[in-house]
Amino acid sequence: MNSLLHIVGARPQFIKLAMIFRALCHRPGLTQLVLHTGQHYDTNLSQDFFNDLELPKPAINLGVGSVGTSIQCARMLEGICHYVQRERPRLTVLYGDTNSTLAGALAATQAGIPVAHVEAGMRCGNLYMPEEINRVVTDHLSEILFCASETARANLVNEGLGSREVHVVGDIMLDCFNYERARRPLSLDTLARYGLDPKGYILVTIHRAENTDDKESLESILSGLALVAATQQVLLPLHPRTKARIMEEPQLGRHLSNLKVIDPVGYHDMLTLESYARVIATDSGGVQKEAFYCGVPCVLLRGTTEWRELVDLGAAILGNCKNPRILAEQIVDAAHQRWERSTPYGTGNAANAIAEVLVRRVPS
Ligand code: UDP
Secondary structure: EEEEEEEOOOOOHHHHHHHHHHOOOOOOOOOOEEEEOOOOOOOOOOOOHHHHHHOOOOOOEOOOOOOOOHHHHHHHHHHHHHHHHHHHHOOEEEEOOHHHHHHHHHHHOOOEEEEEEEEOOOOOOOOOOOOHHHHHHHHHOOEEEEOHHHHHHHHHHHHHOOOOOOEOOOOOHHHHHHHHHHOOOOOOHHHHHOOOOOEEEEEEEEEOOOHHHHHHHHHHHHHHHHHHHHOOEEEEEEOHHHHHHHHHHHHHHHHHHOEEOOOOHHHHHHHHHHOOOOOOEEEHHHHHHHHHHOOOEEEOOOOOOOOHHHHHHHHHHHOOOHHHHHHHHHHHHHHHHHOOOOOOOOOHHEEEEEEEEHHOOOOO
């Protein structure tokens, strides 16, 4: 069978998958299979995205759930291994830098199925970050590497991967962003639902292990946000992982009293909230780029970023996550950040470029 297997498991991967799945769905003779590892399982991080992005039900959901990284990867490896042995897809497509990406790369390679990696070559330079490990290992196991920028390609060349099939296609998240904004206009009703005024609030997301698993760092960020919230509205769609940490450490919860804390929102609502924010403070890879695409200043709740161009352009600054007072000042002052218009990640044609390469590899 001429099948191509997409392996996904986390919210940003469902968004990226949607664009590529759509770009491939009318190709004659090509069967697309979707394997969901179950890394994200909350309805508002998983099923809602499948419904909203009009994705088909996955062929299989491994249901690995929320366990430690190694056990989670082991469960994924076992499940993916059985599935690829049975289905023998011609190619596996992996997205980004999650544990599902890493497990997909290992399991497919061990089964002799070639791997294509979307968002290849991203590096923040910190190998202690689980996402960086996942990126490096996945790239080294991939035959086809789709890069969002020339910097990403250069990173691959530096690691000796220049002779692989490398394509600079731009950022797939920009395709998603453009598609979604064209599909449904932004509506101020979304803001009204949360009692917000356009450009009258700071939007925050926090979910990276480097923040959630480091109590000091999380405490410092939350107390910085509490300082900001003394003078401005701060909206925090709270990721379940961060929520779980806060529940475990009740003293962290006191910093939330002046913040507007909501459940994670759907993709369209998120794009609306981003577009009308005064400033976005985030540790998310996707949200920092969306801030840039919306023209909204961004403070990164991290010491490094793999989307380095955003910092070089002045669209994003690295927040001081160790000092709440400085972080609060950075967030307030960021409203005045200005930068030159530029397109370091292309203009939103990544999905078609990727689809062309994939169909050549899996001919009908
Ligand atoms: N997102 C969303 N709802 C939320 C928070 C984020 O739809 O409540 C979207 C966001 O617009 C972006 C993606 O999720 O497209 C980013 O995912 P996440 O921050 O979980 O992961 P990362 O990009 O850091 O890998």
